[in-house]
Amino acid sequence: MKHVLESVENQFETFQILNEDGKIVNKADMPELSDEELKELMRRMVYTRVLDQRSIALNRQGRLGFYAPTAGQEASQLGSHFALEKEDFLLPGYRDVPQLIWQGLPLHQAFLWSRGHFAGGQFPEDVRALFPQIIIGAQYVQAAGVALGIKKRGKQAVAVTWTGDGGTSQGDFYEGMNFAGAYKAPAIFIAQNNGFAISVPREKQTSAKTLAQKAIAAGIEGIQVDGMDVLAVYAATKHARERAINGEGPTLIETLTYRYGPHTMSGDDPTRYRSDELNSEWEKKDPLIRFRKFLEGKKLWSEEEETKVIEEAKNDIKEAIKKADQAPKQKVTDLIGFMYEELPVNLQAQMEEYQAKESK
Ligand SMILES: Cc1ncc(C[n+]2csc(CCOP(=O)(O)OP(=O)(O)O)c2C)c(N)n1
Numbered sequence: 001m002k003h004v005l006e007s008v009e010n011q012f013e014t015f016q017i018l019n020e021d022g023k024i025v026n027k028a029d030m031p032e033l034s035d036e037e038l039k040e041l042m043r044r045m046v047y048t049r050v051l052d053q054r055s056i057a058l059n060r061q062g063r064l065g066f067y068a069p070t071a072g073q074e075a076s077q078l079g080s081h082f083a084l085e086k087e088d089f090l091l092p093g094y095r096d097v098p099q100l101i102w103q104g105l106p107l108h109q110a111f112l113w114s115r116g117h118f119a120g121g122q123f124p125e126d127v128r129a130l131f132p133q134i135i136i137g138a139q140y141v142q143a144a145g146v147a148l149g150i151k152k153r154g155k156q157a158v159a160v161t162w163t164g165d166g167g168t169s170q171g172d173f174y175e176g177m178n179f180a181g182a183y184k185a186p187a188i189f190i191a192q193n194n195g196f197a198i199s200v201p202r203e204k205q206t207s208a209k210t211l212a213q214k215a216i217a218a219g220i221e222g223i224q225v226d227g228m229d230v231l232a233v234y235a236a237t238k239h240a241r242e243r244a245i246n247g248e249g250p251t252l253i254e255t256l257t258y259r260y261g262p263h264t265m266s267g268d269d270p271t272r273y274r275s276d277e278l279n280s281e282w283e284k285k286d287p288l289i290r291f292r293k294f295l296e297g298k299k300l301w302s303e304e305e306e307t308k309v310i311e312e313a314k315n316d317i318k319e320a321i322k323k324a325d326q327a328p329k330q331k332v333t334d335l336i337g338f339m340y341e342e343l344p345v346n347l348q349a350q351m352e353e354y355q356a357k358e359s360k
């Protein structure tokens with residue numbers, strides 16, 4: 001038995017295209033991206049890094065609510081998202097707000113979502129996504145259902161979901177993949193392995209050598225990717241999307257990544273469970289540094305361009321937080337009205353009660 005396990009585990013190698021020095025190490029799998037697309041990828045990563053820094057600052061000033069930092073995970077989040085189409089359906093976790101922004105969710109709405117304002121969850125019609133899932137792993141089951149719906153309607157689209165390494169220890173993780181596999185539903189399951197579920201290291205969460213191998217039991221494809229390499233994440237997701245659209249079933253993608261900041265801004269202190277050595281080991285793998293080197297080598301990126309993106313991001317954020325501040329204070333009647341298409345009898349009574357109170 002051990003022999004079988006070993007031989008399966010040893011087949012999972014980390015897929016990489018761009019090494020830490022920004023050099024192509026795998027020409028054969030280099031995705032076909034135009035110069036403009038390569039620059040757009042960099043633009044999005046730089047912008048998102050600024051958004052993270054500003055969100056942390058805004059949170060500390062008491063101007064944002066719940067916030068889960070994203071720095072370090074840009075290649076994993078944006079490389080995978082860049083391989084998708086507008087008609088694909090996104091099922092993100094609480095750390096995956098950047099994918100929603102690049103899918104078209106206005107920034108001020110993301111800020112309202114962070115504040116727990118119901119308007120933050122009312123996505124524009126053309127943003128095909130659920131708002132970020134807080135229940136660990138639950139989005140994997142939802143993604144299986146959405147993917148099956150897409151298949152039944154004969155649409156050329158996929159359902160894509162992101163969870164963390166901790167999410168892969170949940171029952172929902174296995175149920176979602178198994179169900180989607182059984183129906184060959186067009187789903188892409190992404191497990192962002194940032195090494196920790198809050199303070200619990202990945203090694204303590206499972207005996208499995210890789211998270212990607214967990215696909216095997218569901219009878220679906222699994223791949224482990226260097227999650228600090230935006231080109232590798234993009235290529236793996238693009239390939240998974242093609243397979244899904246062609247009726248070849250779902251894929252599990254494990255991205256090896258790291259979050260530089262705390263788990264969330266609600267009191268986590270990562271110095272209690274992560275060493276400076278570990279932090280600097282991962283900072284050397286930084287997705288922005290390596291991609292910047294790659295682009296500079298091709299004369300596609302400069303300091304001026306980067307400064308322009310940073311300024312643009314800062315301005316957008318300033319405007320968006322102003323807009324979020326102008327949102328009407330939420331009322332109990334908004335909350336009740338938003339929940340159901342037709343109000344159940346018990347809530348009708350509450351609605352009337354609060355309408356009367358709020359009109360005073
Ligand atoms: C079902 C469930 N159990 C526990 C929690 C509390 N919780 C919030 S985040 C988290 C850790 C998740 O870690 P991981 O999946 O690795 O994602 P990361 O935060 O590292 O992105 C836990 C246990 C929860 N939200 N839902």
Ligand SMILES: [Mg+2]
Binds near residue numbers: 192194
């Ligand atoms: Mg994690």
